[in-house]
Amino acid sequence: MTVWDDLVGQRAVIDVLSRAAGGDGMTHAWLFTGPPGSGRSNAAVAFAAALQCERAGCGECHSCHTAMTGSHADITIVRTEQLSIGVKEVRAIVKRSALSPNGRRWQVIVVEDSDRLTDHAANALLKAIEEPNQRTVWLLCAPTVEDVLPTIRSRCRLVTLSTPVAADVAAFLERTAGVPPALAAHAARASQGHIGRAKALARDEDTRNRRAEVVRIPAGLTTLGACMTAASNLVEVTKQEAGSITSDLDAREKQDLNTAYGVAERGRRPREYAPALAAMEKDQKTRAKRRVLDVVDRSLMDLASVYRDAIALSAGARGDLINEEIRGDITQLVRRSSAEQHLVRIEAIFTAREQMLEFNVPPAIALESMMVALRLAGGPSR
Template sequence: MGFWSEIVGQPVAVEMLDRAASYEPGAAAPAHAWLITGPAGSGRSNLAYRFAAALIARSESDRDRVFAQVKAQTHPDLGVLTTQAAIIKIDAAREVVTTAHYAPSDGRYRVIVIEDADRMPEHTSNVLLKAIEEPPERTIWVLCAPSEADLLPTIRSRTRLLRLVTPSIEDVAQLLQNRDGISPERAIQAARLAQSHVGMARRLATDDEALARRQDSIKAALSVHTLGDAMAVAASLAKIAQTDADALMDRLDAREREEAMRGLGLAPGAAIPPRLRSQVKALEEEQERRRKRSLRDGLDRVLTDVSSVYRDVLMAALSTAEEQDLINIEFSRAIADLAERWVPEQALQALDAISDARGRLMRQITPGLVMEALFARVVMIHNRVIDAHRKVQM
């Protein structure tokens, strides 16, 4: 299945969606609404857009051409609802619901992809619910969310659920080798450090600066022992996150613009005809909104990396992991030292602290304050262990 080859570790999902998009005469029509769930990095959005292209294309041979337009979000039969803010606003939902009633102009179906269905507050969800309850004949909805629990029960009950799993490190590494020409050693390292997140693994495998920033984050997290350390590390990680976010946005913006120009049939650097300027302007506005959220996204990536440290400490403290089972093998000695000083409960408390910090970032609390509070809490956890050891020695 060459068309689906970049969907990693999801054979059951691919088979189901490929069958649903069948071109066989007399084949049953696909469900009018789908909900694709799975952990970060499992490929929810990528799978949704592949499925959209397969549904729109009029033949199997036409899938790749359609996907190029779908990926650039320039296909006339594709609608997309997403956001770079904390929530999807009701006006955006109303607009896409209106377009759902248009008949497909080029393909078999009109497909509406909602990338961040978990970011819809109840009043926004109710707008979508009405559209799904009374679907147009040739419109198909594809929703993406981390879990079905993130959506209203009334929406869940009207969709066909497809749960994705976390791909294996080996599967992700193989994709990097086959698609991007990465060496086996670098591919395995990137897949391991990214915890099987496909997009992040590719970035770590192809961007030496991104890999170096991740390693700096791990070093910083392992250096926290005092309150002074906590404040310094919080500032250091915020700087790393901003640098990483800026670098990612620059590359992403350039690639999206190039793909959009190609999808519109324009050569790189060509003048944009007046009739196409609104589409390019919409892309630029979306990129600007995304940049405003980039620091929080960058900090969330940093916190994911830091949580892998305390996951490794927990595994080592429980004596359930060999060195090769660690995510951060490069820091195995420092992790083993911390595991000897900490008991498993402290590592769990540190993981809870990171989870709380990520929740605060989602609630729009000032990032600097979130990071300072997190590492101050880590220091308290560290000091409780020291105090406990001192009491034992007395």
């Protein structure tokens, strides 16, 4: 067992990072890029562990164990549940990066979602990367190099992860979680190479059922009324799923705040409690909004996979479809519309995605418009 074991289908990346951890090609700043679910954050954390390990990532020593569990004193992981990472948070991390490590090796700062840095935060980070501490290493993660300031990425060594193939993902699920082969194969295909999503699909029947409802939407978009109903149902299901994820965390945070200010013990609220509660509720509201967008985004990718399957089937591609379990529905889509029309539908899905993520359009409005576009793209039935 090594720190690299959870990096699925990334042999070239593992080779580069392993050699760097041993001193070959080491530098003070790295940028990990790759599509969602490719494991860029996992790769950064594994590399951080290898940098603290005397054997470049053995996976068995105390340094490796604490690094992989998030408790190593010289590894700081910056992640956010908010829509962005602000300058105040980055300045605190920059101040920490200037300190010497507690141990004999490196002070490692891992910044997940570097693409969420505000402009001021990115500029504060740039200065730290331009004038690095001799024993500090920055590991930044983002979907693409274009998501990071050019001045930052030009100072980083690039590590590009690819989407793992379904066979590798299925083998990983069987090996690490004991998932039966048939279920592992289904989860691997349905996740489209997203490791976290594959785990959720393999472990949770409710997650599989929710996805099954989403991928059956295209076959039912036969009238404008059906489009409105599909959009409304998708919004409702999304809110329920996002709420189930955040409600327990919100409750724990409220309880921790009450305990910290002695509300339960004293039976009254001190003066400082009200602004602290307001700040916490504001953060929770922002986090809930991001969670809704994340869940919607995943559903949109599932929808797009149906039309990708239709294009593949119409082109005579061999092998299993992403949504093999609804091959009958996809065959009907192929009979009703051309490959060009399915491409138009995929474009409509990505337009809705951009409206919500980039232009803050309410999901209900964006999804209604998208569902209608999916229906109209087919033209008259044939």
